[in-house]
Amino acid sequence: MDVRAFSLSSDLLAEALQVAVVLIGAPLLAGWIGACRAVLSNRTPAGIFQPWRDLMRLFRKETILPEGTSFLFRVVPFLVFAAFLSSSLFVPSLVTDPPLAPVADAVVLVGLFSLARMMMAFGAMDAGTPFGDLGGRREMMVGFLAEPATLMILFTASLWSQSTALPAILHSLLGTQAPFHPSLLFALLSFVLILLAENGRLPIDNPSTHLELTMIHEAMLLEYSGPLLAMMEWGAQIKLVLYLLIGIDFFFPAGLPAILSPGSLGTGLLVLSAKLLAAGTALALVETLFAKLRIFRVPEFTALAYLLATMGFLIHFVLEV
């Protein structure tokens, strides 16, 4: 076996491992956040396997379709899931250069998230219920500023490599000498706001409630049931992990193995899990400490994120070049 074939097969193995970690780990992370929240609010946690148990239960259930829906309603959950799953191929998590990463750069990644968002809104609106429309409208309302803000954060991080390819950004950030970049600080602040807004977390949306008049994500899922609902829930959990992975890549990249070997993959996995658990704990803490914003204030929240990210971008040129 020549060296090239070996590296190809090990690359593919690493890629597969990366997807498996995201697929299996996403519900576990959701379980961890739930457990942390329970402990912080003096409740007995259900254990980190609860989301997995929920998914399994949903998969065995019957699908109930609302009357009057079109074929789009049934297709949307799979499309959304596929969009997130394919994104997990492009975000470096266990290796710095996933072999499929050249297919999509950071801009394409944001585009894929946007595709999933739009599809989810279509699914919600197809049910023809007031809650579905409400959820779809609000999701797009959060998105119209959150998406540009995400792009501006990615652009800020890409300024060192002059390239929006994720591995290139990662390498340039791993290799920079200066320990502190003011522009990255702005980007990080903006990223935290976007993370909360894009994943339906607390100041914007409450992930643990149904039937509240201010809900966003759950309102879109109200008419979904059984396996379709499971795909949507699983997809949302994957999305949270992907966002955290992007954050880790850009702001805390230390510890990511640059060379492929079983040992480095093992340590990489450990470091990654530790970072994800820490991020999950921080998220649970934020969600326990903050109350929900009024829905009219949400655009101000996302606009703040957009402004911070754009400022980070400009500050790079004023202070750092």
Added chain:
Amino acid sequence: MTNLPAPLDTSLFVLLGWILTGLLGFFLLRRSQALLGPLSYLLAAGGILLAASGIRGLVCGSDLHRILSGGLPGLPFHVRQDPLSSFFLLILGGASAGILLFSAGYLRTLSAERIPAFFLRTSLFLASMEGVLLADDAYVFMVFWEIMALVSYALVVTESDRDEVRNAGFLYLLMAHFGSLLILVAFFVLASDEPSGLARGLSSFTFESMRTSAPSSGTALLVFVCALLGFGAKAGLIPLHVWLPEAHPVAPSPASALLSGIMLKTAIYGLLRVLFGLLGLDHLAYSWGVPVLLAGGLMALFGILHALIQSDPKKLLAYSSIENIGIVFLGIGLAILYLRSGHPVAGEIALAASLYHAINHAFFKSLLFLGAGTMIHATGTHDLNEMGGLLRRMPVSGTFVLVGVLCIAGLPPGNGFVSEWLLLQSALQAGSLSGTLLRSAVLLGGALLVLASALSAMGFVKFYGIGYLGLPRSEEARSAHEISMAEKVGMGWLVAGCLLLALSPVRMLSWIGQVLHPLVPAPFPESPRPSEWLWLLPLPPRGASYSPAILLGLLVLLIPMAFLLPRLFGKSSSRHSPVWGCGYGTRTPRMQDSAGSFAQPIRHFFANFFLMNRHLPDPEEKNPVFDLTVEDPHWAYLYHPLLNLFQEMTKLAEKVRGGRISVYLVYSFGTLIFLLTVFRWM
């Protein structure tokens, strides 16, 4: 290949063919409607032939010109097909073929006595646009440009028994002529610039002699401003855009598609021709890029915000055209800025991205206008609030429109994403520019672009979600029916065009490279990968890459896998059931979002961009009415004051006109004396 006629001859043949078919159709269709189908197919065949000629012109990079007899004394007709013309001929032929196939089915819905005239106008309109693209002297250009304006006016006022149609048509005619005057000035300045210019007489009006002239920087600025405003008036440049959202929607749908999808591109062509072809890159200043760039960014934002609040699907699409043309302008501005400040690669990517966006927009906007036509035809109303649930009733056309919606929203792996991606890659090269102000301008343009693109996703969720999804909001929507075969073929052609543009960007970019080659100095960068048609890699070797074909392949592979995933965990069955209405018994379609309520967050957040008049009911009122009108602020702040000023001036002039012949005789006598005195002194 060598046996085939030259691309220019093919194009001229199509031009003649379109005119003759139009005249033939005008007389035949008055007798019987049966020939409408075959005649439309004949026009469409012309479109396909023209697209083929454009592609051949691009592949060979051919640059042919001919001098035809006729025209003015000393100025025969000059025609020429260089790569820039070929590219726009490809847009014209490719998009119009789909529209014409569609209209073979759609026109039957027009009342019988209107069909012959509409057919004639359509074919003349196509021919005049082609003439504009082939012109190689100012005379031919202006003649075809004017024919285009007049015939498109006639298309707009096809349904002239409605007041709004006539008003929109008048406004359009006014703006079109304002633009033509400025373009004429630009040509005159270019032709008469050098001292020998006027001495050479009319022959200085050929594009060839304009290309060789060396204008001073002041003259060049004058030409630049006139061309920008003149072509901008046609392209919907703010604040000259007010006619566009009035005129495009009131025409019959195939005509709207031609106007918005193709005619706007002739304005882009004209601007590129004058700036890069006639004036030449060397006579542009890099600072001129900044106003073009910012105007483009502003157009994009303004256009999509106003698109979002519309409840007429065609008006929504018309405003969205302003957004898309804004993106094209943004690219042109970036290109001028980069090319003239010594960054040829970034500049070429920007210019290529704007050409790419122009052809993308031609395909998906035509598709969506045809889709809007089917929606309006199926429900008999222009109001999104009376549509809904159409996807269930019109699955094929609904799916076609869905493709168009995903493409125009700039989502991967659609074609709109490719051009926006390229534009962003170019904007991200801002770091190499010198000067914080320049960089900030480029970055601001990039920020406006991503904001507009995210807003357009929301706008088209509204367009599709309210129109095609949910419960039908009216009896007509409930009984909507699928479109005819010819209409499906026409829309399918445009969908295929969108997919081709989405999946083989590298082939398209190599053609665009042929267009850029004569206009800008450095050659287009080559992609270094072996399987290069798959990979879009504008800035090798470290730059970002994107492969739409592989991405689509992954999605196509993963969706069935995701579909099978639940099967692993157990058997699943499905059934239909009514929605639980929170204990409120039946649900009605009125419980769904209306077109207005969907856009409420936007109106709330971007209140400065709209002029809103709210009427809130009094508590005492017998029949309380809540009323909200949203207007384009340019009317209240610019056009109405201008109109008032004009009327005041007319009133002053009225004072001189007393209506008595003796007074007029005194005026004539006074003028005569005055002139004689003047001549005496001279």
